[in-house]
Amino acid sequence: MNCYCKKSGKNEYCGVCEICGEPGHTHAHPRLPTTGAWCEKHWQELNDYKILTLADIIISLLFLFIIGITVFNIVIS
Numbered sequence: 001m002n003c004y005c006k007k008s009g010k011n012e013y014c015g016v017c018e019i020c021g022e023p024g025h026t027h028a029h030p031r032l033p034t035t036g037a038w039c040e041k042h043w044q045e046l047n048d049y050k051i052l053t054l055a056d057i058i059i060s061l062l063f064l065f066i067i068g069i070t071v072f073n074i075v076i077s
Contacts (some may be wrong), residue, residue, distance in 0.1 A: 003027040017042055 003025035005014030015026035015037025024039040030047050038046060 001013055005011040013025065015024050016022070017024040018041035019035035019042045020038050020039060022039040022041075024032055024037045025043070026033050026035065026037040030043075031049075036065060
C-alpha cells in the first residue's frame with residue numbers, strides 16, 4: 001500500500017476510515033481521481049469492486065439484443 005505514513009515511517013496510521021471510523025491509511029482511491037482514508041478491510045473492498053466500463057455495457061446490451069431477436073424469431077415462426 002502506498003500511503004502517507006508508509007512514506008514517512010513515523011506513524012502506524014495516517015488517517016481515519018471514511019466508512020467505519022477505524023484507524024486507516026490516506027492514499028489515492030483505486031478507481032477514482034480522489035484521495036481518502038480507509039481501513040485495511042474497506043481498502044480491500046474498494047480494490048475488489050469492479051466498475052462497469054462502457055465496453056462492458058455495450059457488450060451486455062448487444063448480448064441482450066441478440067437474445068431478443070432470437071426469441072422474437074422463435075415466437076413468430
